[in-house]
Amino acid sequence: MNQTLFSVKDLSVGFGNAAQSTPVVKSVSFTLERGKTLALVGESGSGKSVTALSILKLLPAHQTFYPSGQVIYQDEDLLQASEARLREIRGNRVGMIFQEPMTSLNPLHKIERQITETLRLHRGIKGPAAHARALELLELVGIDSAEERLGHYPHELSGGQRQRVMIAMALANEPELLIADEPTTALDVTIQQQILELLKDLQQKLGMSVLLITHDLNIVRRYADNVCVMYQGEIVEQQQCDQLFEAPAHPYTRKLLDAEP
Numbered sequence: 001m002n003q004t005l006f007s008v009k010d011l012s013v014g015f016g017n018a019a020q021s022t023p024v025v026k027s028v029s030f031t032l033e034r035g036k037t038l039a040l041v042g043e044s045g046s047g048k049s050v051t052a053l054s055i056l057k058l059l060p061a062h063q064t065f066y067p068s069g070q071v072i073y074q075d076e077d078l079l080q081a082s083e084a085r086l087r088e089i090r091g092n093r094v095g096m097i098f099q100e101p102m103t104s105l106n107p108l109h110k111i112e113r114q115i116t117e118t119l120r121l122h123r124g125i126k127g128p129a130a131h132a133r134a135l136e137l138l139e140l141v142g143i144d145s146a147e148e149r150l151g152h153y154p155h156e157l158s159g160g161q162r163q164r165v166m167i168a169m170a171l172a173n174e175p176e177l178l179i180a181d182e183p184t185t186a187l188d189v190t191i192q193q194q195i196l197e198l199l200k201d202l203q204q205k206l207g208m209s210v211l212l213i214t215h216d217l218n219i220v221r222r223y224a225d226n227v228c229v230m231y232q233g234e235i236v237e238q239q240q241c242d243q244l245f246e247a248p249a250h251p252y253t254r255k256l257l258d259a260e261p
């Protein structure tokens with residue numbers, strides 16, 4: 001059986017006028033195996049988020065150019081896929097979590113509505129079934145008093161709880177791929193660990209592959225199977241996690257490791 005979920009091949013991404021600007025992601029290649037966690041690590045501005053967003057072509061189409069590259073997802077190149085097909089894949093196969101859940105949750109809607117909207121849109125689940133599933137999802141991500149929480153607005157929850165809601169929503173469509181872009185950066189350290197443990201636990205339960213984007217090497221060490229180190233838009237080193245920490249090959253990786261607290 002093929003263990004590869006998807007491969008990014010020679011991906012370059014730029015913004016603005018293709019003739020005048022240079023790409024910010026340069027000839028990036030990596031493969032994500034089923035059930036594994038691949039970390040993209042690198043300092044701020046190194047191209048991690050752009051890489052992640054390109055996979056499903058989520059960058060503003062009229063400003064973004066792709067001088068080269070393929071994103072092969074089960075024999076299909078997503079960079080060539082139609083918008084309708086991309087929407088289908090985003091809705092059915094992929095979950096995404098971002099850094100700051102306040103910007104992704106609608107402040108005017110109760111938690112229940114946010115989750116049931118997702119269920120209706122992507123799964124066609126409505127009414128009492130949606131309520132039951134929303135409750136189940138909140139319990140799955142370890143939110144206490146889940147029934148009560150469904151009736152709360154985002155601002156009535158703590159940052160950690162909001163991030164759990166975002167994870168619940170990302171899991172609503174039972175994705176085979178979860179893209180987590182700095183999912184814990186906005187949270188304090190204890191909550192960070194709880195959220196990451198939760199993700200790992202859910203990954204084992206649900207068999208998802210995770211693309212974990214972070215600038216934090218401690219997180220990589222604890223949670224990733226494989227690592228790509230990005231520097232100025234390029235992957236400068238790609239390793240199994242334990243090998244990277246034991247014997248970093250690239251000078252930039254060594255610098256990152258030395259700078260670690």
Ligand code: ADP
Pocket residue numbers: 015024042043044045046047048049050051063
């Ligand atoms: P990281 O996630 O590693 O911090 P990003 O992938 O967000 O870095 O950004 C990489 C580079 O691309 C940065 O120089 C950033 O300013 C630029 N960039 C990101 N998004 C856009 C955009 N929509 N338009 C123009 N430039 C962008």
Ligand code: MG
Pocket residue numbers: 048049050181182
């Ligand atoms: Mg980023």
